[in-house]
Amino acid sequence: xxxxxxxxxxxxxxxxxxxxxxxxxxxxxxxxxxxxxxxxxxxxxxxxxxxxxxxxxxxxxxxxxxxxxxxxxxxxxxxxxxxxxxxxxxxxxxxxxxxxxxxxxxxxxxxxxxxxxxxxxxxxxxxxxxxxxxxxxxxxxxxxxxxxxxxxxxxxxxxxxxxxxxxxxxxxxxxxxxxxxxxxxxxxxxxxxxxxxxxxxxxxxxxxxxxxxxxxxxxxxxxxxxxxxxxxxxxxxxxxxxxxxxxxxxxxxxxxxxxxxxxxxxxxxxxxxxxxxxxxxxxxxxxxxxxxxxxxxxxxxxxxxxxxxxxxxxxxxxxxxxxxxxxxxxxxxxxxxxxxxxxxxxxxxxxxxxxxxxxxxxxxxxxxxxxxxxxxxxxxxxxxxxxxxxxxxxxxxxxxxxxxxxxxxxxxxxxxxxxxxxxxxxxxx
Ligand code: F0G
Numbered sequence: 001x002x003x004x005x006x007x008x009x010x011x012x013x014x015x016x017x018x019x020x021x022x023x024x025x026x027x028x029x030x031x032x033x034x035x036x037x038x039x040x041x042x043x044x045x046x047x048x049x050x051x052x053x054x055x056x057x058x059x060x061x062x063x064x065x066x067x068x069x070x071x072x073x074x075x076x077x078x079x080x081x082x083x084x085x086x087x088x089x090x091x092x093x094x095x096x097x098x099x100x101x102x103x104x105x106x107x108x109x110x111x112x113x114x115x116x117x118x119x120x121x122x123x124x125x126x127x128x129x130x131x132x133x134x135x136x137x138x139x140x141x142x143x144x145x146x147x148x149x150x151x152x153x154x155x156x157x158x159x160x161x162x163x164x165x166x167x168x169x170x171x172x173x174x175x176x177x178x179x180x181x182x183x184x185x186x187x188x189x190x191x192x193x194x195x196x197x198x199x200x201x202x203x204x205x206x207x208x209x210x211x212x213x214x215x216x217x218x219x220x221x222x223x224x225x226x227x228x229x230x231x232x233x234x235x236x237x238x239x240x241x242x243x244x245x246x247x248x249x250x251x252x253x254x255x256x257x258x259x260x261x262x263x264x265x266x267x268x269x270x271x272x273x274x275x276x277x278x279x280x281x282x283x284x285x286x287x288x289x290x291x292x293x294x295x296x297x298x299x300x301x302x303x304x305x306x307x308x309x310x311x312x313x314x315x316x317x318x319x320x321x322x323x324x325x326x327x328x329x330x331x332x333x334x335x336x337x338x339x340x341x342x343x344x345x346x347x348x349x350x351x352x353x354x355x356x357x358x359x360x361x362x363x364x365x366x367x368x369x370x371x372x373x374x375x376x377x378x379x380x381x382x383x384x385x386x387x388x389x390x391x392x393x394x395x396x397x398x399x400x401x402x403x404x405x406x407x408x409x410x411x412x413x414x415x416x417x418x419x420x421x422x423x424x425x426x427x428x429x
Contacts, residue, residue, distance in 0.1 A: 003035060003036040003073060003074070004017045004033060004034065004035050004036070004072065004073060004074060005017055005033075005034050006019060006031045006032070006033060006034070006220060007031065007032050007033075007034050008024035008026065008027060008029045008030070008031055008032075009029055009030050009031070009032050009320065009321065010024065010027050010029025010030070011024060011026055011027040011029055013025070013026040013027070015031070017033070017072075017074065018136060018137055019137075020137040020139070020213070022207070022213065022214040022215075022216075022218055022219045022220075023204075023218060030218065030220070030317075030318070030320070030321065031220045032220055032260075032321070033072075033220045033221065033223070033224050035070060035073070035264075037267065037268055038069045038070065038073075038268060041267075041268040041269040041270070042268070042269030042270070043269075045069065045268060045269070045270060046235075046239055046270060048069070049066060049067060049231075049235060050235065052066045053066070053235070059079045059081050059083070061081075061083045061086075062081040062082070062083035062084055062085055062086075062128065063083070063084060063085015063086040063087065063125070063228060063232050064081070064083075064084055064085045064125050064128050064129065064225050064228045065079060065081055065083070065128070066085070066228075066232075067227075067228050067231045067232075070227070070231070070264060070268070071129060071224045071225060071227065071228060072129055072132065072133070072221065072224055075129075075132050075133075075136065078132050078133075078135045078136040079128075079132050080128060080131050080132050080135060080157065080160055080161050081128050081132075082118040082124065082128065082156075082157075082160070083118075083128075084117050084118050084124040084125055084128050085117065085124075085125055085228055085232060086232070087112060087113050087114050087115075087116040087117060087232070088112075088113050088116060089110050089111070089112050089113075089233055089236045089237070089382070090110065090111045090112075090113055090353060091108065091109070091110055091111075092109070092111060092348075092351045092353060094347065094350075094351040095109060095111065095347055095348055095351050095353070095363065096108065096109040098344070098347045098363075098367065099363060099366040099367040099370060099381075100366075100367055100370040100371065101366055101370055101375060101379070101381050102377070103370075103377070104377045105376065105377025105378040106377070106378050107243070107375075107376070107377055107378045107379040107380055107381065108380050108381070109366065109381050109382075109383065110233075110242070110380070110381070110382045110383070111348075111353060111363075111382075111383050111385050112229065112232075112233045112382055112383070112384045112385065113353065113355070113385045114229060114359075114384060114385060114386050114387070115354070115355055115356070115359065115385055115386070115387050115388030115389065115391075116388070118156065119149075119152045119153045119156045119181060120149075120152070120177070120181075120387060120388035120390065120391055121149040121152070121153065121356075121386055121387040121388065121391070122149075122226060122229055122254065122384070122386050122387075123149045123150050123152070123153035123154075124153050124156075124157070125225040125226050125228055125229060126153070126217065126221075126222035126223065126224075126225040126226045126253070126257075127150075127153040127154055127156075127157040127215065127222070127225070128157060128225055129221045129222065129224050129225035130142075130154075130157075130215040130219055130221050130222045130225065131154075131157040131158060131160075131161050131163070131215070132221075133219075133221040134161070134163060134213045134215070135161060135163075137213070139163065139212070139213035140163075140164070140211065140212070140213075141158075141163060141164040141165065141166060141210075141212045141213070142154060142158050142163055142164075142165050142166070142212065142213045142214075142215050143165070143166040143167070143168075143203055143206065143207050143210075143212040143213070143214055143215065144166075144167055144168070144203060144214065144215045144216045145167075145168045145169070145196065145199035145200040145202065145203035145204075145216055146167055146168070146169055146174075146178075146182075146196070146199070146216075147169070147170070147173065147174060147178075147196050147250065147309055147310045147311070147312060147313065148169060148174040148175050148177075148178025148179065148182075148309065148310060148391070149178055149310060149386075149387055149391070150167075150215075150216065150217075151167035151169055151174075151178060151179075151181075151182040151187065151189070152178050152181035152182055152185070154167060154187065154215055155167060155181060155182045155184075155185035155186060155187035156181070156185045158185075158187065159185045159186050159187075164188065165185075165186070165187040165188065166187065166188045166190070166206075166212060167182050167187045167188070167189050167190065168190045168192050168199040168202055168203050168206075169182070169189065169190070169191055169192065169196075169199065170191075170192055170194060170195050170196045170198070170199055170312075171191045171192060171193050171194070173195075173196065173309050173312055174309060175309055175310070175356065175391050175392035175393075175394060175395070176392065176393055176394050177388075177390050177391040177392060177393060178391055178392075195303075195304065195312075195314065196251075196304075196312060196313050197304075197313065197314050197315040200216060200218075200251075200317065203216060204216075204218070216251075216253075216317070217251055217252075217253025217254075217256075217257075217317065217318060218317055218318075222253065222257075223253060223256060223257040223260065223318075224257075226253065226254055226257035226258075227257045227258070227260055227261035227264070228261075229254070229257075229258070229261075229384060230245065230257075230258050230261035230262060230265070231261055231265065231270075233245070233382055233384075234265065234270065234271060237382075239270060239271055241271045241273050241274065241275045242275050242379075242380040242381060242382045243275060243276065243375075243376070243378075243379035243380050243381065244275055244276050244277075244278055244366075244369075244375060244379055244380070244381040244382065245258060245275050245276075245277055245278070245381075245382050245384065246277075246278040246279075246280060246362045246363075246365050246366055246369075246381060246382070246383045246384065247277070247278070247279060247280070247362055247383075247384045247386070248279075248280050248281075248308070248310070248311055248358045248359060248361040248362045248365075248384075248386055249279035249280060249281050249288055249311065249316075249322070249333070250281075250285070250310060250311030250312070250313040250316065250358065251313050251316045251317050251318060252279075252288060252316040252317070252318035252319060252321070252322035253317075253318050254384075254386070255277065255279045255288075255318070255322040255325050255326070256318040256321035256322045256324075256325055258277055258325060259277065259321070259322070259324060259325020259326070259328055259329060260321075260325070262274050262275065262277070262325075262328070262329055263328055274328070274329050274330075275329065275382075276329050276330050276331050276332070277325055277326060277329040277331035277332075278331060278332050278333075278334065278362075278365055278366075278369060278375075279322065279326060279331065279332075279333045279334075280333075280334055280335070280336060280361050280362045280364070280365030281311065281333065281334075281335050281336075281361070282306035282307075282308050282311055282312070282335065282336065282337075282338065282341060282358075282361055283306070283335040283336060283337045283338070284304060284305040284306040284312075284338065285302065285304035285305065285306045285308075285311055285312050285313055285314060286302070286335045287299065287300035287301055287302045287314060287315065287316060288300075288316055288319065288322065288323075288333050289333045289334060289335045290302070291319075291323070291333075292323075292326065292332070292333035296323040296326075296327070299319045299320075301314055301315045302314040302315075306338055306341070307338045307341060307342065307357055307395060308338070308341050308356075308357035308358040308360075308361055309357070309358075309392070310356060310357070310358035310386070310387060310391075311358045311361065332369070332374060334365050334368055334369060336361055336364035336365055336368055339407075340361075340364040340367070340368070341357050341358075341360050341361045341364055342357065342360070342395070342399055342407065343364070343407070343408060343409060344360040344361070344363040344364035344367070345357050345359075345360035345363075345395075345399070346399060346400075346407070346408075346409035346410075347363070347409065348360055348363055348385070349389055349396070350409060350411070353385070354388065354389030354390075355385040355386075355387060355388070355389055356386070356387035356388060356389065356391040356392045356395075357392060357395055358386055358387060359384075359385040359386045359387050362383045362384060362385070362386075363383055363385075365383075366381055366383055400412065400413070401413060414426050
C-alpha cells in the first residue's frame with residue numbers, strides 16, 4: 001500500500017487510492033481515505049502549514065491544498081483548484097448577543113464563513129478534491145444528486161476541468177440561486193419529481209450504470225477536502241481549539257468530515273484537545289437527532305420538511321461516520337424550528353454578514369445549547385456558516401416582504417410616489 005489508500009468501513013476491504021469506485025467494490029459500503037501519518041507531526045507540521053499562509057499562486061494558495069499532506073498528498077499535477085477556502089473567521093457582537101454565547105463568563109462566538117467560497121458554499125472544498133480525483137482516474141463525466149449547493153459546485157469545477165457534469169435536484173425544493181448556478185455553469189440538470197433522498201438513490205444507480213463518477217459526499221475524497229474547514233479554523237486560532245464547533249447537518253458529510261479532521265489533528269499532534277461537535281438539524285428534517293436521543297441505537301428515516309432546503313434530507317447517507325464523529329468528540333445533536341432558523345438568519349443578515357437558511361440553523365443551535373446550559377458561559381464557540389446569503393433570495397423576500405403577520409426582524413420595503421414629501425414622511429415616521 002502507498003501512503004494513502006481506501007478502506008471500506010463496512011467490510012474492511014482495502015483498495016488503492018486510484019481505485020475508481022466511489023463505494024466499496026466488494027460490498028458497496030462507504031469508503032474512508034486512510035493516510036500514513038505525515039513524516040513530521042506536531043510543531044513541524046503546523047510550521048509547514050503556517051509557512052504557506054501567505055502563498056498567492058498555485059495550489060498552495062488554496063485553503064484546501066495548503067493542507068495537502070493530510071488531504072491528498074499524491075494529487076500532484078492533477079490538482080484542479082479555483083482556488084477555494086481561505087474563508088474569514090468573523091466576530092459579531094450582535095450575533096453573539098442574540099445567541100447568548102459569552103453573555104457572561106468570557107466565552108465568545110466566531111463565524112467561519114464558508115459562503116465566501118468561489119461558488120458560495122463549503123462544497124467547493126470537497127469538490128476541488130473530488131474533481132481532482134476524477135481527473136486522476138480519468139473519469140469521462142461526473143454526477144451528483146443535490147439540494148443545490150453540491151450541484152453548483154460540481155457544475156463549476158467540472159466546467160473548469162472540461163468534464164461533462166450531470167446533476168439531479170428535487171423539483172421545487174432547490175433555492176433559486178443554486179439552480180441558476182447549475183444552469184449557468186453548464187451542468188446537464190435533471191429536475192426530479194421526488195425528494196433529495198430519491199435523487200441520491202437515482203444518482204447512485206445511474207453513475208454505476210452509465211460509468212459516470214459519483215461526487216456526492218458518499219465519495220470519500222469529498223470529505224478529505226471538507227476536513228480543511230476545521231483545519232483552517234484551527235490554524236486561524238493559532239491551533240488553540242475552541243470548546244465547540246457547530247455545523248448544520250443534512251446528509252451528514254460535513255459532520256463526518258469534521259470528526260475525521262479532529263481525530264487526525266489529534267493523532268498527528270496538531271492539537272492537544274478535541275473541541276465538541278454540535279450538529280444542528282431542522283426539526284422537520286431531524287433523523288440524526290432522533291437517533292442521537294436513543295444513543296445511536298439505530299438510524300432513523302423521516303419525510304423531511306423544512307424551509308432550509310439545503311438540509312431537507314430524511315435519510316442521511318453518512319449516518320455511521322457522523323455518529324462516530326459525535327461519539328468521538330463528546331458531541332451533541334440538536335434541533336431548531338423553522339421559525340428559529342428564520343429569526344437567526346434575519347439576525348446574521350442584518351449584522352451585515354449574511355448566510356443562507358441552513359447556515360442559520362447552526363446559529364439558532366448555538367442559542368438553544370446556551371439556553372439548555374450545554375454551552376457554558378466561558379466557552380469559545382465557532383459556528384460554520386455553510387452558504388452565502390444570495391443562494392436563497394426567495395426566503396429573504398418571503399420573510400421581509402410577504403410573511404403575515406410581520407415577523408420580529410421584518411424589514412418591509414415601502415413603496416412611494418416620486419415626491420420628496422413621501423421620502424420625508426417615511427424617514428421621519
Ligand atoms: N449547509 C448547506 C448550505 C448545505 O448545502 C448543506 C448540504 C448542509 C449545510 C448540510 O451538510 O449534507 O454535509 O450534512 N447540502 C447538500 C447539497 C446536501 O446537495 O448541496 P451535510
